[in-house]
Amino acid sequence: MTRRSIGIIVNGVTGRMGYRQHLVRSLLAIRESGGVALADGTTIWPEPVLVGRNETKLRELAERHGLTDWTTDLTSALARDDVEIYFDAQVTQQREKAIRQAIEAGKHIYTEKPLAEDTAAALDLARAADAAGVRTGVVQDKLFLPGLRKLKRLIDGGFFGRILSVRGEFGYWVFEGDWQPAQRPSWNYRAEDGGGIVVDMFPHWHYVLEELFGRVTAVSCVTATHVPERVDEAGRPYAATADDAAYATFELDGGVIAQINSSWAVRVYRDELVEFQVDGTEGSAIAGLRNCRVQHRAVTPKPVWNPDLPATEDFRAQWAEVPDNEDFDNGFKVQWEAYLRHVVAGEPFRWDFLAGARGVQLAELGLRSAREGGRVEVPELRS
Numbered sequence: 001m002t003r004r005s006i007g008i009i010v011n012g013v014t015g016r017m018g019y020r021q022h023l024v025r026s027l028l029a030i031r032e033s034g035g036v037a038l039a040d041g042t043t044i045w046p047e048p049v050l051v052g053r054n055e056t057k058l059r060e061l062a063e064r065h066g067l068t069d070w071t072t073d074l075t076s077a078l079a080r081d082d083v084e085i086y087f088d089a090q091v092t093q094q095r096e097k098a099i100r101q102a103i104e105a106g107k108h109i110y111t112e113k114p115l116a117e118d119t120a121a122a123l124d125l126a127r128a129a130d131a132a133g134v135r136t137g138v139v140q141d142k143l144f145l146p147g148l149r150k151l152k153r154l155i156d157g158g159f160f161g162r163i164l165s166v167r168g169e170f171g172y173w174v175f176e177g178d179w180q181p182a183q184r185p186s187w188n189y190r191a192e193d194g195g196g197i198v199v200d201m202f203p204h205w206h207y208v209l210e211e212l213f214g215r216v217t218a219v220s221c222v223t224a225t226h227v228p229e230r231v232d233e234a235g236r237p238y239a240a241t242a243d244d245a246a247y248a249t250f251e252l253d254g255g256v257i258a259q260i261n262s263s264w265a266v267r268v269y270r271d272e273l274v275e276f277q278v279d280g281t282e283g284s285a286i287a288g289l290r291n292c293r294v295q296h297r298a299v300t301p302k303p304v305w306n307p308d309l310p311a312t313e314d315f316r317a318q319w320a321e322v323p324d325n326e327d328f329d330n331g332f333k334v335q336w337e338a339y340l341r342h343v344v345a346g347e348p349f350r351w352d353f354l355a356g357a358r359g360v361q362l363a364e365l366g367l368r369s370a371r372e373g374g375r376v377e378v379p380e381l382r383s
């Protein structure tokens with residue numbers, strides 16, 4: 001068995017996503033499971049190079065995991081021959097500049113979403129990466145979640161008949177930061193720092209809708225900043241200038257209508273933090289992060305509207321659980337493995353910068369719809 005080591009810059013590794021999902025749950029987990037095996041017997045072995053701004057935090061984090069390769073100097077890390085991949089999990093605003101530097105250094109690039117702050121910049125990155133011949137990828141983790149994988153299985157198996165509509169409900173209460181600390185970084189609530197729920201969540205909704213149901217052809221969106229003042233990590237009050245909720249309708253190729261509510265100012269009365277209800281002529285499903293329940297046409301009850309009577313049926317009990325039927329690994333890790341196979345063995349990987357740019361485009365047009373108060377068509381982006 002040959003081991004193929006591959007140096008990977010992990011920039012923004014001290015952040016929530018960089019540390020937990022990408023370093024610990026993906027790259028270190030891949031090492032713990034023996035690397036990524038290729039068909040020819042080779043094993044891909046990730047060698048993380050931790051990059052960040054704060055020496056103390058980096059050293060402490062590296063020591064915690066027995067790692068020694070870390071630096072605050074991105075330029076010197078990019079100059080190393082043993083580093084082949086640049087990965088970015090920094091705050092969104094810092095991403096474009098760093099990715100441009102990585103393209104110039106000839107590295108393959110994988111990044112958190114959103115790829116850039118606007119469509120023009122995202123497309124430009126896609127074109128520059130293409131011209132440089134580097135292999136790109138953008139995180140689309142929700143596609144690899146058990147709940148959505150089961151939903152995809154139902155679609156592929158023809159369970160729904162003709163799909164009519166999708167209703168998505170995402171959100172939870174993010175504390176304001178005064179009497180309880182907020183559970184998300186404060187930059188998320190400042191437009192001037194790249195925050196906002198549309199920019200954060202629409203790239204996810206884009207790939208979920210496109211991969212499962214069809215291309216998004218138009219968007220109508222209303223946004224709100226329900227909580228106008230919050231308190232930051234240092235205990236200082238600040239003006240929340242970004243949207244913290246978005247109520248959107250997406251029209252899809254083939255006539256499916258999708259409505260998705262996204263909010264950081266909602267209290268959860270659901271089974272999971274995100275749930276999608278899909279209704280089709282033959283059956284319906286509710287998919288969350290992990291679970292998926294179905295109701296077939298043949299077992300659909302016939303409720304009759306009569307507000308004078310109490311509900312006579314237990315509607316929730318009328319749905320059946322879709323079994324796992326396979327082992328589901330962490331979604332971020334599964335996508336990392338696919339990206340590493342793409343870089344090392346040339347296996348197909350369709351979640352590239354152009355796909356990422358389409359997600360940025362949907363966020364941009366969603367915000368335009370909210371600003372102008374109307375429906376906005378979504379033109380097809382090409383490289």
Ligand SMILES: NC(=O)c1ccc[n+]([C@@H]2O[C@H](COP(=O)([O-])OP(=O)(O)OC[C@H]3O[C@@H](n4cnc5c(N)ncnc54)[C@H](O)[C@@H]3O)[C@@H](O)[C@H]2O)c1
Nearest residue numbers: 012013014015016017018089090091092094112113114185
């Ligand atoms: N795929 C997902 O489900 C998902 C979920 C949350 C966030 N994200 C994305 O991941 C990225 C990071 O989000 P996060 O929640 O981990 O944020 P975070 O604030 O926890 O981490 C941000 C990282 O960027 C670094 N950074 C570099 N330059 C900075 C600067 N000038 N100001 C502040 N920080 C700077 C920080 O040190 C830190 O390591 C964002 O682009 C976000 O959109 C993705």
